[in-house]
Amino acid sequence: MNSSSQRLLGRHALLTGAAGGIGLAVAEAYAAEGARCTVVDLSQAPSAGVRALMEAAPEAVHYLAADITEQTQIDAMVQAAQARFGPIDVLFNNAAVFDLAPLLDSDEAMYQRLFDVNVKGMFFTMQAVLRQMVAHERRGRVVNLASQAGRRGEALVSHYCASKAAVISYTQSAALAMAPHGIRVNAISPGVIDTPMWGQVDALFARYEGLQPGEKKAAVGKAVPLGYMGAPQDIAGAAVFLASDEASYITAQTLNVDGGNVMS
Numbered sequence: 001m002n003s004s005s006q007r008l009l010g011r012h013a014l015l016t017g018a019a020g021g022i023g024l025a026v027a028e029a030y031a032a033e034g035a036r037c038t039v040v041d042l043s044q045a046p047s048a049g050v051r052a053l054m055e056a057a058p059e060a061v062h063y064l065a066a067d068i069t070e071q072t073q074i075d076a077m078v079q080a081a082q083a084r085f086g087p088i089d090v091l092f093n094n095a096a097v098f099d100l101a102p103l104l105d106s107d108e109a110m111y112q113r114l115f116d117v118n119v120k121g122m123f124f125t126m127q128a129v130l131r132q133m134v135a136h137e138r139r140g141r142v143v144n145l146a147s148q149a150g151r152r153g154e155a156l157v158s159h160y161c162a163s164k165a166a167v168i169s170y171t172q173s174a175a176l177a178m179a180p181h182g183i184r185v186n187a188i189s190p191g192v193i194d195t196p197m198w199g200q201v202d203a204l205f206a207r208y209e210g211l212q213p214g215e216k217k218a219a220v221g222k223a224v225p226l227g228y229m230g231a232p233q234d235i236a237g238a239a240v241f242l243a244s245d246e247a248s249y250i251t252a253q254t255l256n257v258d259g260g261n262v263m264s
């Protein structure tokens with residue numbers, strides 16, 4: 001778990017939705033940079049990837065199960081994280097769900113599910129961690145996970161796009177509210193990244209656009225200016241940077257990490 005830079009040495013990072021995909025890749029990178037990591041996801045038992053990380057660094061990584069749509073579970077998560085590794089310095093606010101349907105069929109249940117996790121859960125997790133950072137006078141850093149979908153509309157993806165636009169907006173408001181405390185709040189806006197989520201995304205596009213399995217995934221990868229779909233590790237550099245002192249004058253920003261898909 002050593003790297004030469006150790007840019008997060010002594011920091012405590014809490015990462016939600018980190019059983020696999022982007023969250024796990026960032027937990028690996030944070031641990032390699034010297035952070036102690038509280039890794040959180042829904043399942044009671046840690047995933048194989050999280051277990052491997054815990055085995056490699058038992059003193060630096062622990063796992064908590066929490067559903068971020070429940071305030072009591074958010075509060076318990078923050079309390080348990082602090083009990084294990086002390087006050088939280090870095091929040092990687094990553095847990096989210098995806099779904100899509102034609103606009104006229106995008107029902108209330110889908111709206112509720114996506115907004116419960118991607119907006120309500122994201123906001124109240126951030127609020128609970130920020131309260132703790134303020135109380136402990138930690139000059140903390142928050143990295144929220146937005147999406148290129150939050151930069152635009154998509155005919156089939158209305159609820160998810162809107163939920164990620166909300167992440168960008170909450171990031172800006174929280175950054176302004178926390179600036180007097182020296183706490184920085186930024187977001188990362190990934191493009192198309194090959195994670196477990198994309199298995200579901202590909203299947204849904206196949207259903208509604210009459211494509212073969214794998215066709216959408218191949219097409220979106222080819223359409224990226226850099227020419228390929230990102231890997232979860234492609235998000236890790238930006239995630240470490242925003243959590244580190246190198247980004248000490250950066251707040252309220254949403255950084256596109258997408259191979260050139262979005263220019264803003």
Ligand SMILES: NC(=O)c1ccc[n+]([C@@H]2O[C@H](COP(=O)([O-])OP(=O)(O)OC[C@H]3O[C@@H](n4cnc5c(N)ncnc54)[C@H](O)[C@@H]3O)[C@@H](O)[C@H]2O)c1
Pocket residue numbers: 016017018019020021022023040041042043066067068069094095096097117121145146147148149189190191192193194195196197198
């Ligand atoms: N993969 C992409 O192409 C892509 C693109 C843009 C944005 N993103 C965003 O990046 C982040 C990570 O995405 P990913 O692709 O690694 O997804 P993923 O599905 O692999 O990981 C998301 C994790 O969140 C967890 N989760 C879901 N609901 C939860 C809840 N209520 N409480 C706690 N955990 C919960 C899931 O169990 C899962 O492990 C998400 O915010 C996603 O919206 C991903």
